Amino acid sequence: MSFEKPEIWVWRHPRPDGAAGRCIGAGTDLPVHWRATKRLARRIQKLAQRERLPKIVYSSPLSRCADVAAWLKAWGWQHHQDPNLLELNFGAWDGRAWAEVQQTEVDAWVADFVDHAPGGGESLASLLERAGTWRPQAGRLAISHGGWMLARRWVKEQGQVLPSAAAWPKPPGYGKMWRL
Numbered sequence: 001m002s003f004e005k006p007e008i009w010v011w012r013h014p015r016p017d018g019a020a021g022r023c024i025g026a027g028t029d030l031p032v033h034w035r036a037t038k039r040l041a042r043r044i045q046k047l048a049q050r051e052r053l054p055k056i057v058y059s060s061p062l063s064r065c066a067d068v069a070a071w072l073k074a075w076g077w078q079h080h081q082d083p084n085l086l087e088l089n090f091g092a093w094d095g096r097a098w099a100e101v102q103q104t105e106v107d108a109w110v111a112d113f114v115d116h117a118p119g120g121g122e123s124l125a126s127l128l129e130r131a132g133t134w135r136p137q138a139g140r141l142a143i144s145h146g147g148w149m150l151a152r153r154w155v156k157e158q159g160q161v162l163p164s165a166a167a168w169p170k171p172p173g174y175g176k177m178w179r180l
């Protein structure tokens with residue numbers, strides 16, 4: 001019986017401080033408590049040891065991801081920051097409370113879920129392309145964001161089928177890993 005290894009193992013960053021009730025994307029860099037970043041780094045290290053993977057990790061440049069990778073780097077790993085692993089850019093919405101975003105703006109995004117750029121930022125089509133075509137140059141471990149992980153999984157499982165807002169799934173929990 002042959003078992004095919006996943007292309008990548010990707011973790012969602014730990015829960016950032018100050019994100020509750022806010023639209024948080026590529027334009028908002030929130031901190032994560034150092035213990036949470038170290039705990040996730042230990043989990044990544046253990047998986048790499050168990051699977052005999054090289055000590056190479058990629059991360060989004062935002063601190064909620066890069067701080068996890070910084071622990072690994074301190075323990076002798078190679079760390080590559082890659083802006084292709086960033087969350088969706090929500091433009092003018094980024095960092096604002098969801099209650100402050102006009103319902104008409106949200107409705108416009110839902111009506112054209114793939115091609116509309118919420119807050120004038122980035123469209124889901126752009127994120128799907130970015131996440132779907134990303135390939136690490138070496139290694140297979142990454143730390144990214146919930147939206148990026150959803151986009152990557154969507155492309156892997158649905159191919160060219162474009163999502164509607166109603167069909168878009170919930171992101172993985174903070175600190176969770178998906179094999180993509």
